[in-house]
Each structure stands twice: as C-alpha cells, then as structure tokens.
Amino acid sequence: MIQTTDTAKFTTTDLNRFAEELNRDGICVIRGLFERRLIEEWGDAFNELFQKRQNQPGGLAPREQSRYYLTFPWVAPFANVDVFANPVILGILDRVFYxxxxxxxxxxxxxxxxxxYQEIHRDFRPLFSDQIVTPLYALAVNFPLVEVTADNGPFQMARGTHVMPREEGLVKVAAGEIPIESFYMQPGDVMIRSPLALHRGSPNRTNTPRPMVVMGYVMHWLHTAKVDLTVQRDYYESLPxxxxxxxxxHxxxxxxxxxVETYVNFKY
Incomplete structure (x- = not known):
C-alpha cells in the first residue's frame, strides 16, 4: 500500500486559514494534499470494485438518475491511516469541532x-431549528479519484448557506445573490465541507464515472444510522x-x- 501524503508543506498558519474558511464559507479546499500515486492506487481499486458492485443486487445505492453511492470495504488501499487520519485533515477538524x-x-x-443536476439540498438537518445557527457538528471530507472538470460532474455549493435558514438560502441562490459555484479539483486535492451548506451534484457528460470519495466525521454524540464502518478485528486491533x-x-x-447499500435517502 502506498503511504505517502504531502503534509510537510502545510503550516500552522495554513491550518488556521482552512479552519477560518470552513467556519465562514462552509467549505475549504486543500490543494495537493495527497500524492498522485496514492490516488492512482485508489482509482484502480475503485474501478474493480465499481464493476463488481454494478453486477451485484443492492451493490450500489441509487442517487437519482445515473448517480450512485458506494461504501468502500475496510481493506487496502481504502483502509489507510495516512488518509482517514491524515494529520492535515485532523488538524483542521481539531480547530472547528468543539x-x-x-x-x-x-x-x-x-x-x-x-x-x-440534483435538486439543491442539504445532507443533514439543523441541530435544533433553522432559527438557531447550527455549529459545525458534522463534516464531509471529499477527494476525487479523477480530475474534476466542467464536463464530468463537479460538486456545486453556495458558500455561507450553512449558517442561514434553508429557505432564506434557497431564495438568495435563486435570485443570484449567492452564486452556486462549481468546484474543480485535481487528483490529490481535498475538500472539507459542511453538509448543511446548500449544494448539488451536476451532470457527468463524459463516458467515464467520476468517483468522489467521502469520509464522514461527526461530533461523538451524533447518531448516524444511515452510514456505518465495518472493520475486521485483526486490522482494528493493529491500529494505535x-x-x-x-x-x-462495527x-x-x-x-x-x-x-448491500442502504444509504439511499440523503436530502434535506
């Protein structure tokens, strides 16, 4: 398994800036965090797994027309401490989770x-109600296994809508007051975002799938019935x-x- 990630070039000042962007905008993008060799290894393993799951009943969760969700098995190369416990990613999470x-x-x-295009949505409900600003209690860490271009379905999001009522955000987006931006990414780039920010997937007009990895992190008290991690005991016990x-x-x-995928309902 390839273990290399390029963390040395990110300073404390960088981590503070990413945390500020995440709190303010609901998103930050870390350019070139992972080595391309690592992404290529994941991409090869993904292609094999995706083909297998396509031929397996319930192996993919439908996400509207020609869009799917796939849970990775906790095996190499996906079970990689340098990725899910990456010090740059955790350094940012440490700064925004209370x-x-x-x-x-x-x-x-x-x-x-x-x-x-997906309907503009959130992945989570507010903690209490739209009238009370919700702190960052859940975050999605995303990175693509291919280059993300205008043609293959870039993630789109409206900055700052994670701290306003949903209907207010939708009105501002519809009026053009807050643009819904496309986020183009290179292999190795990492995005951290609030699932409360209004966002959507866009069309993939190419003949190649556009896999975007999602790692979910939540405050310790949050119940997450729709997603799960299943880890083999020998691997789990080998971890620090x-x-x-x-x-x-589990x-x-x-x-x-x-x-069999069960994470089907995902929009709020």
Whole structure:
C-alpha cells in the first residue's frame, strides 16, 4: 500500500486559514494534499470494485438518475491511516469541532453519463431549528479519484448557506445573490465541507464515472444510522489506540462478501 501524503508543506498558519474558511464559507479546499500515486492506487481499486458492485443486487445505492453511492470495504488501499487520519485533515477538524469527534463513513459519490443536476439540498438537518445557527457538528471530507472538470460532474455549493435558514438560502441562490459555484479539483486535492451548506451534484457528460470519495466525521454524540464502518478485528486491533478511538465502527471477525447499500435517502 502506498503511504505517502504531502503534509510537510502545510503550516500552522495554513491550518488556521482552512479552519477560518470552513467556519465562514462552509467549505475549504486543500490543494495537493495527497500524492498522485496514492490516488492512482485508489482509482484502480475503485474501478474493480465499481464493476463488481454494478453486477451485484443492492451493490450500489441509487442517487437519482445515473448517480450512485458506494461504501468502500475496510481493506487496502481504502483502509489507510495516512488518509482517514491524515494529520492535515485532523488538524483542521481539531480547530472547528468543539468536542471529540468520530469517523463514521467511507464511500464514494459516482455520477455517470446520463446524470443530471440534483435538486439543491442539504445532507443533514439543523441541530435544533433553522432559527438557531447550527455549529459545525458534522463534516464531509471529499477527494476525487479523477480530475474534476466542467464536463464530468463537479460538486456545486453556495458558500455561507450553512449558517442561514434553508429557505432564506434557497431564495438568495435563486435570485443570484449567492452564486452556486462549481468546484474543480485535481487528483490529490481535498475538500472539507459542511453538509448543511446548500449544494448539488451536476451532470457527468463524459463516458467515464467520476468517483468522489467521502469520509464522514461527526461530533461523538451524533447518531448516524444511515452510514456505518465495518472493520475486521485483526486490522482494528493493529491500529494505535488513538486511531481506534477516532473510528465509530462495527468490529467483525470477517468482512462480509457482499455489501448491500442502504444509504439511499440523503436530502434535506
């Protein structure tokens, strides 16, 4: 397994800036965090897994027309401490989460040819109500396994809408007061975003899938019934205690052969 990530070039000042952007805009993008060799390794493994899941009943969760969600098995190359416990990513999370947090999700969003614009939505509800600003209690960490261009379905989001009522945000987006931006990314780039910010997927007009990895992190008290991590005991017990504490997972003696996806309802 390739273990290399380029963390040395990010300073404390950089981490503070990313945290400020995340709090203010609901998103930050870390350019060139992961080595391209690592992304290529994940991409090769994804292609094999995606083909297998396409031929397996329930192996992919439908996400509207020609768009799918896939949970990664907790095996190499996906089970990589340098990725899910990356010091730059955790350094940013440490700055924006007020309490202990857990990793609860590892999967991919995959639009293919024939996909369309999603309805603008949130992935989570507010903590209490739209009248009370919700702190960052859940975050999605995304990175693509291919270059993300205007043609293959870039993620689109309206900055700052994570701290306003949903209907107010929708009105501002519809009026053009807040633009809905496309985020173009190179292999190795990483995006951290609030799932409360208004966003949507856009069409993939190419003949190649556009896999976007999603790692989910939440405050330790948040119940996350729709997603889960299943980890084999020998791997789990090989991890340092601090890394084991990061994971909220089911520990099993043997990973299941066939995964049936259940994370279908995802819009609020």
């Amino acid at each position: 309490q202990e947090y857990k990793m609860v999700q590892l999967g991919a969003d995959i639009p293919v040819q024939g996909s369309d 205690e601090q890394v084991r504490e990061l994971l909220r997972c 520990v099993v003696e043997q990973l299941p052969e066939n995964k």
